[in-house]
Amino acid sequence: MATLSPYIYSANAREQADFYVGVFGGEITNVQSYGDLPGMEDSKKHLIMHLEIQALGLRFFMADAGAEANDRGTGMDLALTFRHEEEAASIYSGLAKDGEVIMPFERMFWGTMLGRVRDRYGVLWQVATEA
Structure with a gap:
């Protein structure tokens, strides 16, 4: 058996996660920033490396991805x-x-x-x- 969890790359994962929690209910259960990595440069420490939302009986993952987050394509809903x-x-x-x-x-x-x-x-x- 497996579970499928969407992993959404974002230009601002924390803001987007707060939006989804507001829409779906639930909560953010885990946040790891690049600042948690040893030796990470200061300019990137605030970025989200991994975030988890528990809502609607589902688990969603998110991360900051900068400009690449906007190139979603249209092949999946x-x-x-x-x-x-x-x-x-x-x-x-x-x-x-x-x-x-x-x-x-x-x-x-x-x-x-x-x-x-x-x-x-x-x-x-x-x-x-x-x-």
Whole structure:
């Protein structure tokens, strides 16, 4: 058995992690900076080497990546599926705040709710309800 955890590279991992905790609930459970490494130059000590968020029963990882964080491509979305429509709608709205709605959160012809959004940090999300 395995678990799959998204690892999101960011231009400002701490700020982005605080945004996700605000949207998802949960908490930041681990933060390691490059300052924890012996011999790291002072100009990089404040950068996040590894951060963990526990939220929605999931674990998300993050790290600062500078300019490379903005080159996400379009080949992958992070998909969240919820049992209850109200929770899904709340998460979708939170992710969409100051982001870009790609597909409104609406009932699909197969019966579930689904929406797609690019959050303010450029991460693509699909938020859905269970069948």
